[in-house]
Amino acid sequence: MLFLGIDLGTSSIKVSVVEADSQKTLCSVQYPETEEEIISPRAGWAEQDPERWWINTRQAIQKAHATQKYNPLDIVAIGIAYQMHGLVVVDKEQQSLRNSIIWCDSRAIEIGNKAFDVIGKSYNLQHHLNSPGNFTASKLSWVKENETHTYKQVHKVMLPGDFIAAKLTGEITSSISSLSEGVFWDFQNNRLSESILNYFGFDESLFPEIKPVFSEHGQIQPVIAHELGLSSQVRVTYKAGDQPNNALSLNVLEPGEVASTAGTSGVIYGISDQLVYDNESRINTFAHVNYLPDKIRTGILLCINGTGILYSWAKKLLAKELSYSEMNKIAQSISSGSNGLRILPFGNGAERMLNNKLIGAHLANIDFNQHSTAHILKAIQEGIAFSFRYGLDIMKENGLIPKIIKAGNSNLFLSEVFQKDYVNATQIPVELYENDGSVGAALGAGIGSGYYKTPSEAFKNIRKIKTIEPQETEVYEEIYQEWKELLNEKLKTT
CATH class of the missing domain: 3.30.420.40 (ATPase, nucleotide binding domain)
Structure with a gap:
């Protein structure tokens, strides 16, 4: 079957x-x-x-x-x-x-x-x-x-x-x-x-x-x-x-559990047993797959439009002949902070976490004598990681404080550079799983057909690849605050 x-x-x-x-x-x-x-x-x-x-x-x-x-x-x-x-x-x-x-x-x-x-x-x-x-x-x-x-x-x-x-x-x-x-x-x-x-x-x-x-x-x-x-x-x-x-x-189904993705867009998605909402609607709450009116399971979603699409854009402009894996290896040669280069990745429509503002993407502090393609590729991944941190702080304001985040081994999470940037920016460990959305949909069909009695039964064989722990949080915190200051300046003028 x-x-x-x-x-x-x-x-x-x-x-x-x-x-x-x-x-x-x-x-x-x-x-x-x-x-x-x-x-x-x-x-x-x-x-x-x-x-x-x-x-x-x-x-x-x-x-x-x-x-x-x-x-x-x-x-x-x-x-x-x-x-x-x-x-x-x-x-x-x-x-x-x-x-x-x-x-x-x-x-x-x-x-x-x-x-x-x-x-x-x-x-x-x-x-x-x-x-x-x-x-x-x-x-x-x-x-x-x-x-x-x-x-x-x-x-x-x-x-x-x-x-x-x-x-x-x-x-x-x-x-x-x-x-x-x-x-x-x-x-x-x-x-x-x-x-x-x-x-x-x-x-x-x-x-x-x-x-x-x-x-x-x-x-x-x-x-x-x-x-x-x-x-x-x-x-x-x-x-x-x-x-x-x-x-x-x-297998993120119960209150307090949190998942993340970094494809075309980037998402942190946490489960609650409450009908919670952000007063400014910067993060959004929907009914989760196991929601019932008498057993509330909501998904609190932070969405960043401009994540993987920015990396794809950079590939088309700067690295047409390279694979994403090769791009990641190039970025790996650059130290944390990208030698002062900062990128805001918000070039794919209005961002809900920025109150639906259209601020566009920005590359700041570029030095023609110092910065290379490798610096840009590294700064892109850092900028995306910092956008996750910015949104996560909003989620924390609303009571969602994850101890660990689960993610599939796909898209930007395939990059060891991004893995490092993500955990150091958010200061939260990430468990990386062999996971694919289409596989999840197939197993969801098994649940819906009645073959699996519970979602947990359907995902009992899910394989964890590794846990990535934060290691340079103080360094990244300083870089993040510089990035955030740049973002705040753009928000004031938009």
Whole structure:
């Protein structure tokens, strides 16, 4: 018996196939090999074509089959993880009506800020745990205000993972976790938020059927099963945003446990048993995968838009011929502090932890006679680590004080330079695990299908690679304070 996991990322689709009994990963692939582009028609806008996601998903599954490491007909369930907060709107034929307005898009900030004020800051925070900000509800309102013809054709509103599930099954479903990440969920009344729907003028019929995260979200359509070489009995039994899914993949499920990622964006995600919120909505609280109204498990999320995307940008400009591993080796030759070079990594849309300000990325103190590509690559990783520290301090203000942080051995955490920078900047040890979002989604499918009785059972064989301990905290604290002073100067003038 096998489970298939799909991780719909910003840069690619990842697919893994996992054997149920052993929890062994038989195959992991990604498609395309090169990073997918973010479409940006205007400054601050960020879109991707949902139909492109579907094409890439099918290609990724076929690529996995081509390894011949398993029999595709042994796959019984599919789990889906996806980039959070994106808006997908479809017509009655389930065809996407426009590009998805994705997570790092900033066009709807003022719409969300106005809703925060008019509905009431206290009410929003108590009921939604967030400001509408630039989340999915505000993006839908932007379409309603600016693309009336498109809005009139909308049959259902979805998150990115819902769209892929619908393409597989023909059924459109959602969950409390997904709706909360769009700021559509009222935690106090345990239902779709009447205040959000009424304020924006959304009809409740636009929203899909609500099901538990771990449950059947539809059976694969026969024509799709035939195309993908799968059994027609395969079911989608799990869907979750990438950060709740990453936490699940690391067995981060109970209060006080904390996970982190550093892909295109950077995230710290901690679990609470309270309906907590930041008064300025700089960090955000959503329903975790195991949330129940009578057993609260929320995920407190710090998101930094400009992390791995900055490193990718630097590769294109400075190190086209090098692999990321080779870039990391070059950066390793530079000592802590990058010889005074400082980088603010905020060039990928408005940053929520900076009160939704668009300050852009900044490179400061560059000396043409002293600084090389190696210094820039090192300063980038330090700047990203310092942005994590800045956000973590906000999380501590709100009562989340991690003793240890769990992370998967992927993306920037593959870099020993970044590992060192991260733990020394945050002053918190990191446990690094053999972990992948698509593997987590596959095991999530096992939970949703009922094969595993509990999430802990599904992840009992998770393998820890190492623990990274802080060692140069005093040195990094001094460098961080210089970095923070630079950031504060930019915030004052923005």
